Amino acid sequence: MNDITFFQRFESDIVAGRKTITLRDASESHFTPGQQLRVGRYEDDVYFCTIEVISVAPVALDQLTDEHARQENMTLPQLKEVIGEIYPGLIELYAIVFKRVATA
Numbered sequence: 001m002n003d004i005t006f007f008q009r010f011e012s013d014i015v016a017g018r019k020t021i022t023l024r025d026a027s028e029s030h031f032t033p034g035q036q037l038r039v040g041r042y043e044d045d046v047y048f049c050t051i052e053v054i055s056v057a058p059v060a061l062d063q064l065t066d067e068h069a070r071q072e073n074m075t076l077p078q079l080k081e082v083i084g085e086i087y088p089g090l091i092e093l094y095a096i097v098f099k100r101v102a103t104a
């Protein structure tokens with residue numbers, strides 16, 4: 001059983017350590033620093049790595065910075081477009097910073 005899922009298109013960046021943050025809605029804001037999460041692909045729930053949560057903090061869409069984008073391995077305009085597609089109309093997000101600790 002996985003604890004969190006990511007779209008398959010993010011898998012290679014997460015495994016390579018290029019993506020070290022995820023922006024989620026309130027339903028996934030309950031993770032706590034130090035927690036280790038089994039990560040699966042959203043499309044088929046296949047496990048592909050384990051991450052450790054470093055921090056969880058609220059962030060508004062208009063507070064996103066180039067640093068958030070760098071941690072997502074995107075530009076800031078790309079990041080805002082992606083978040084708008086995943087969470088249309090959502091303003092209040094949660095930034096979950098993580099490190100990969102194991103791969104499948």
Ligand SMILES: CC(=O)Nc1cc[nH]c(=O)n1
Nearest residue numbers: 005006007022023042086
């Ligand atoms: C499945 C899913 O919601 N995936 C997300 C959502 C936001 N950010 C992200 O990296 N992955």
